[in-house]
Amino acid sequence: MKIRNQLAVGILSFFGILSQSCVSSSEGDSKFDHYPVYEGNDLGVTVRNDSSIFKLWAPEAEQVRLNIYESWDSEKPEQIRYLVPTEKGVWSVGIPGELYGKFYTFNVYEDERWLDETPGIWAKAVGPNGKRAAIIDFSTTNPEGWADDKGPETKNINDAIIYEMHHRDFSMHESSGIENKGKFLALTEQGTKSPDGLSTGIDHLKELGVTHVHILPSYDYNSVDELDSANIQYNWGYDPQNYNAPEGSYSTNPMDPAARVREMKEMVKSLHDNGIGVIMDVVYNHTAENDNSNFSLTVPGYFYRHNEDGSYSDASGCGNETASERKMMSDFIVNSVKYWAEEYHIDGFRFDLMGIHDIETMNRVAKELKQINPSIIIYGEGWTAGSSPLEAEKRALKENVSKLQGVAVFSDDIRDAVKGHYSDAKDRGFATGKIGNEETVKIGIVGATSHPQVDYEKGNNSKFAYASSPLQVINYVSCHDDLTLTDKLNISMAGSDEKERQRAAKLAQTIVFTSQGTPFMFAGEEIFRDKKGVHNSYKSPDSINAIDWSLKEQNSDLLEYYKGLIELRKSHPAFRMTSSDDIAANIVFDEGDDGFISYSLKNNANGDEWDEIKVLLNGSDDVVETKIEQGDWIVIAEDGRINPKGMGRKRGGKISIPHRSATILARK
Numbered sequence: 001m002k003i004r005n006q007l008a009v010g011i012l013s014f015f016g017i018l019s020q021s022c023v024s025s026s027e028g029d030s031k032f033d034h035y036p037v038y039e040g041n042d043l044g045v046t047v048r049n050d051s052s053i054f055k056l057w058a059p060e061a062e063q064v065r066l067n068i069y070e071s072w073d074s075e076k077p078e079q080i081r082y083l084v085p086t087e088k089g090v091w092s093v094g095i096p097g098e099l100y101g102k103f104y105t106f107n108v109y110e111d112e113r114w115l116d117e118t119p120g121i122w123a124k125a126v127g128p129n130g131k132r133a134a135i136i137d138f139s140t141t142n143p144e145g146w147a148d149d150k151g152p153e154t155k156n157i158n159d160a161i162i163y164e165m166h167h168r169d170f171s172m173h174e175s176s177g178i179e180n181k182g183k184f185l186a187l188t189e190q191g192t193k194s195p196d197g198l199s200t201g202i203d204h205l206k207e208l209g210v211t212h213v214h215i216l217p218s219y220d221y222n223s224v225d226e227l228d229s230a231n232i233q234y235n236w237g238y239d240p241q242n243y244n245a246p247e248g249s250y251s252t253n254p255m256d257p258a259a260r261v262r263e264m265k266e267m268v269k270s271l272h273d274n275g276i277g278v279i280m281d282v283v284y285n286h287t288a289e290n291d292n293s294n295f296s297l298t299v300p301g302y303f304y305r306h307n308e309d310g311s312y313s314d315a316s317g318c319g320n321e322t323a324s325e326r327k328m329m330s331d332f333i334v335n336s337v338k339y340w341a342e343e344y345h346i347d348g349f350r351f352d353l354m355g356i357h358d359i360e361t362m363n364r365v366a367k368e369l370k371q372i373n374p375s376i377i378i379y380g381e382g383w384t385a386g387s388s389p390l391e392a393e394k395r396a397l398k399e400n401v402s403k404l405q406g407v408a409v410f411s412d413d414i415r416d417a418v419k420g421h422y423s424d425a426k427d428r429g430f431a432t433g434k435i436g437n438e439e440t441v442k443i444g445i446v447g448a449t450s451h452p453q454v455d456y457e458k459g460n461n462s463k464f465a466y467a468s469s470p471l472q473v474i475n476y477v478s479c480h481d482d483l484t485l486t487d488k489l490n491i492s493m494a495g496s497d498e499k500e501r502q503r504a505a506k507l508a509q510t511i512v513f514t515s516q517g518t519p520f521m522f523a524g525e526e527i528f529r530d531k532k533g534v535h536n537s538y539k540s541p542d543s544i545n546a547i548d549w550s551l552k553e554q555n556s557d558l559l560e561y562y563k564g565l566i567e568l569r570k571s572h573p574a575f576r577m578t579s580s581d582d583i584a585a586n587i588v589f590d591e592g593d594d595g596f597i598s599y600s601l602k603n604n605a606n607g608d609e610w611d612e613i614k615v616l617l618n619g620s621d622d623v624v625e626t627k628i629e630q631g632d633w634i635v636i637a638e639d640g641r642i643n644p645k646g647m648g649r650k651r652g653g654k655i656s657i658p659h660r661s662a663t664i665l666a667r668k
């Protein structure tokens with residue numbers, strides 16, 4: 001802990017902090033609880049009435065300096081101004097004129113030294129590599145028709161079908177036929193084709209039928225040099241730098257701070273015009289830098305959790321973790337997502353390592369976002385990558401999801417049970433013929449809610465029904481992390497041919513798309529995209545990560561199956577029940593067997609036109625013979641084919657389910 005000089009104590013007293021707490025060096029983090037809280041929404045720069053007002057919340061600072069630059073690369077500031085302390089820890093200075101086109105940074109002086117320059121934590125536009133904040137006129141960044149722009153209406157989160165993508169993965173490959181490869185603008189191009197003449201880009205998304213695109217981190221991150229576009233640089237972007245400005249390497253001109261803003265908005269507008277929502281992956285749980293992050297250069301220590309010895313605690317596995325239980329960090333997260341929702345019309349947020357954040361903050365996030373737009377959806381990873389000093393019961397962990405309102409968590413239960421454990425490449429799951437995963441798959445089918453026929457004691461990962469509603473669970477078998485589904489099948493089913501592996505892929509996704517909860521898929525798996533067996537491709541080159549669109553022609557049968565699954569789910573509310581009571585009342589499991597699960601969705605569940613839907617899942621290597629009630633059954637899916645409108649009839653009685661496949665039947 002730092003010892004402050006008399007000047008510091010004086011200024012801190014001005015801000016209303018108990019000087020006793022400021023000079024204490026032995027009470028750990030508790031001193032931060034005495035910092036004043038500023039609730040204004042004008043930190044950073046505000047241009048109005050022909051003046052530019054700069055504000056920085058820095059309650060510990062002894063002095064704060066503003067550097068105004070002519071351009072992003074001018075060596076020396078053209079103006080240096082000193083801010084004055086005002087209220088609640090905020091320093092401020094007003095400069096006559098609208099300084100559009102200029103750049104700025106702050107320096108904070110404390111403990112007898114000037115800290116490095118920082119754009120602050122509320123920079124909404126930045127120059128190359130996010131080093132300097134930029135003053136731009138946001139009204140000039142709106143695409144035509146922006147005032148009327150609106151994302152799709154999503155009544156409940158489980159009406160969404162989420163498609164997770166990285167900008168470069170989706171468009172970099174030559175076969176994409178897309179001009180603005182790896183850029184926000186890639187998703188504004190219509191009519192793009194693969195070499196086989198099949199649609200790519202946004203047209204492909206429409207053809208597939210997904211409702212939301214989940215884009216990997218798209219705020220300004222640290223690892224890609226935005227001024228070195230000649231070299232191939234790839235990163236997932238889980239190394240946040242400026243949370244409230246878009247990443248420059250995804251714009252066509254990182255040197256123009258308005259270009260990334262405008263182009264990201266054009267991307268959102270284009271997706272909205274095609275009926276698709278945009279979900280942002282947000283990583284408030286840690287920053288790329290420790291002492292040199294914008295948080296640390298503004299208010300050292302405050303925004304992070306620490307170990308008892310004063311070192312950074314590291315639940316993120318990336319060197320630090322933020323402290324959402326502190327009011328100004330909590331407010332930062334809430335105000336930041338609100339800003340993206342309002343300024344960029346973002347339709348949803350996926351919280352990286354959400355288990356680091358406290359429950360109260362996540363509930364505020366959901367409540368305040370829903371006030372802006374009730375269709376906004378929120379979900380996150382209900383776990384951490386290391387231990388945290390904040391008590392587990394306070395954190396937004398999977399096991400605490402019932403305490404969250406309007407926030408869902410990923411189900412690692414269904415993920416690992418269907419395809420095999422993520423950390424063991426060779427491990428198989430239900431869809432690849434490994435016995436013993438049946439009960440955990442059933443946990444997935446009922447959306448991790450309580451069900452009289454599901455025995456959580458037998459669950460592989462969770463031992464209790466953690467979700468109080470199916471709206472709290474995201475179902476998936478693959479995402480950007482770990483092996484792609486294709487690679488997982490290639491490795492765990494080594495020795496079998498591709499036809500067999502695609503049977504398993506179809507069965508795995510049938511489970512995801514027919515289960516209660518919200519389905520989530522990884523871009524390109526619908527055309528059997530792989531990543532050459534690289535499980536952590538966060539900085540692998542495009543040759544690993546880019547989707548080869550010639551696979552679309554090659555794997556058209558698989559794609560048709562995905563399209564059928566999506567159409568089935570969208571047209572039948574029985575797969576989208578909204579309460580655990582409905583699930584307990586309407587899902588009835590039949591007697592199963594090793595590698596075989598059979599259940600019915602009954603009673604025109606959730607207003608479905610079908611009285612009963614029977615889902616029979618055979619993950620085993622052999623045909624399963626079973627019996628179903630006599631009746632006029634429409635065949636929806638059988639032996640690796642699917643048609644939501646039906647493909648023939650069955651009268652019931654004895655039926656055979658081919659190996660590694662799903663049969664879906666329905667009757668009115």
Ligand code: CA
Nearest residue numbers: 129220221248
């Ligand atoms: Ca960047």
